[in-house]
Amino acid sequence: MTVFSGAGISAESGVPTFRDVETGLWAEVDPYEISSADGWRSHPDRVWAWYLWRHHMMGAVAPNNAHRAVAAWEDYADVHVVTQNVDNLHERAGSNQVYHVHGSLFEFHCDRCGAAYLGEVPAMPEPVESVDPPRCACGGLIRPNVVWFGEALPDRAWQQSVDAVINADVVVVVGTSSVVYPAAGLPELAVASGTPVIEVNPEPTPLTSTATVSLREKAGAALPGLLQRLPALIG
Ligand code: BV8
Ligand code: ZN
Helix, strand or coil: CCECCHHHHCCCCCCCCCCCCCHHHHHEEEEEEEECCCHHHHCCHHHHHHHHHHHHHCCCCCCCHHHHHHHHHHHHCEEEEEEECCHHHHHHHHCCCCCECCCCCCCEEEECCEECCCCCCCCCCCCCCCCCCCCCCCEEEEEECCCCCCCCCCCCHHHHHHHHHHHHHEEEEEECCCCCCCHHHHHHHHHHHHCCCCEEEHHHHHCCCCEEEECCHHHHHHHHHHHHHHHHHHH
């Protein structure tokens, strides 16, 4: 089984999705702009503050029933998790094969020499507009290991994800708006090779029309009982 997850799987843990984030402090900021390579180049202090706030928030939440269900499926199948999320909730729920195609917010590196940053990451209990990022010994700025808009995806995670989708007997796509490429192309690979694709999302998405079945349900409600429903869903 391969699970392809997006921000929606973490929504019930209290992590705002990209679209919900308009209701927070960042209402006037376009998430696509502040999560972009250009945004980092032009105002690294604001991007750093945004990621410090998200890093703090993600440390303060817990996996929900959806993450736990995916981890429990490992008792019945070889489960590969391809996630667009930069949180670590799949790992904290117990999943052992997790591929972060858009990186992780729990690792940092220098944007000049690439050295891993192992220094302390300041807590950020309240979101603020601007914080200067730490500097590396080489003078470069420290940035999170996330993939920004306009940046290439990590080779290894990408290859593992393509293999996981191509070799899957069933692909469960949960909590993603399926609009960001090339990641959104992964479920399309499964559809093209005739692999059953089950979408779980309270809203329809561009994948809905080609998925084998699309459940208009929240992840926390649908995933715990999904295995038992598989025979009826995909025949
Ligand atoms: C690349 C990490 C090339 C950061 C993310 C024009 C200009 C510039 C670029 C482009 C362009 N047109 C296309 C592009 C390419 C661009 C792209 O696709 N843009 C889109 C917006 C059109 N892609 C890129 O730039 C990628 N890189 O192409 O590089 C290249 C190649 C070689 C060399 C150099 C360059 C990089 C994309 C990665 C960006 N980083 N995240 C961070 O997290 O801060 S993307 C970010 O948004 C997420 O990771 C995710 O991938 C994406 C979409 O978010 P979702 O996870 O889907 O969440 P969203 O909020 O959108 O939706 C939530 C869903 O959950 C909803 O459907 C909702 O209904 C549902 N939901 C809500 N509650 C629940 C639920 N579901 C279940 N249960 C619930 N309870
Ligand atoms: Zn450096």
